[in-house]
Amino acid sequence: MKELIDKLESLGFTTYESKVFLVLMKGHNMTAAEIAEEAGIPRTSVYDILKIFAEKGYCNELETPTKLRYEAIDPEIIEGKIENELNKTFGSQLKILKSLFESIKPLYKASLPSENKVDVELIKGFNKFRPLKLIDLIKSSQKEILIMNRLEAHVSKDLDNEAKKFYKKGGVVRSIYEASLNFKIESGGKWIPATKEELVKLLDSFQKQGEQIKLASKVPQIMAIFDKQTVFISLIDETVTKNNRTDIIIRNKNYAEYAREIFENYWSKSMTLDEYKKLKN
Numbered sequence: 001m002k003e004l005i006d007k008l009e010s011l012g013f014t015t016y017e018s019k020v021f022l023v024l025m026k027g028h029n030m031t032a033a034e035i036a037e038e039a040g041i042p043r044t045s046v047y048d049i050l051k052i053f054a055e056k057g058y059c060n061e062l063e064t065p066t067k068l069r070y071e072a073i074d075p076e077i078i079e080g081k082i083e084n085e086l087n088k089t090f091g092s093q094l095k096i097l098k099s100l101f102e103s104i105k106p107l108y109k110a111s112l113p114s115e116n117k118v119d120v121e122l123i124k125g126f127n128k129f130r131p132l133k134l135i136d137l138i139k140s141s142q143k144e145i146l147i148m149n150r151l152e153a154h155v156s157k158d159l160d161n162e163a164k165k166f167y168k169k170g171g172v173v174r175s176i177y178e179a180s181l182n183f184k185i186e187s188g189g190k191w192i193p194a195t196k197e198e199l200v201k202l203l204d205s206f207q208k209q210g211e212q213i214k215l216a217s218k219v220p221q222i223m224a225i226f227d228k229q230t231v232f233i234s235l236i237d238e239t240v241t242k243n244n245r246t247d248i249i250i251r252n253k254n255y256a257e258y259a260r261e262i263f264e265n266y267w268s269k270s271m272t273l274d275e276y277k278k279l280k281n
Helices: 002-010 015-026 032-039 043-056 075-107 130-140 161-168 196-208 253-269 273-278
Strands: 059-063 068-072 120-124 144-149 153-155 172-178 183-187 190-193 212-216 222-226 230-234 246-251
Touching: 002 015, 015 032, 015 043, 015 068, 032 043, 032 068, 043 059, 043 068, 130 161, 130 222, 130 230, 130 246, 144 253, 161 172, 172 253, 196 212, 196 273, 212 253, 212 273, 222 253, 230 253
Parallel strands: 144 172, 153 183, 172 212
Antiparallel strands: 059 068, 120 246, 144 222, 183 190, 222 230, 230 246
């Protein structure tokens, strides 16, 4: 019984309401006095609870020549009513939450003195918000993203929404990929080890979506440069799992220009996808 009361309370019922609810479920055509006695709570409290339950449609209020009697509605109907109430309440709260934080985000550290602003940010070890950092960098970019990347673990052909938005506003993405096969790709609902043919298909799909691509025999460092201002680096260490690596975000135009020169050097020496296709396995 305590377990049921705890679950009802987690849905927003009070302790007294939970007890009355369970008595109604077990009983049949009962008076308020009978319900109060069975629930072990004051009769005065029961009257108010029964009135609320009747209004919400959890029980029927039956008039007899002498007293009002109460009978629970089918539990499946009550479940549906409570589910609708929760959807309505929390759906509204979620909308408020999203609206609130859309207004709050621009305020984040807006008044921070210039001498205290952080130009280097470290993300160490497992951090479930790590992907959001990259998404934020893509969101804030307007013109150009340069990427040096190794494909690892599981790779999907699907283009994420933020990348689609970036292309729509005229953004340019140039990427240098390492010509390695250390990843799996989704095919027919399964993850299969990559082959040269699969890598070509994958990168070809990226090109069709708008990405400019070249391949290098080796990419020594995973790096992305956003609008010549911000550099994202995911330090490569083969002895450390991907989720436990250290990422660095550097917000410095001079460093971004230096990183861009490195990218352009690799870009000029790298092969196009067509050139890679002609290479013998």
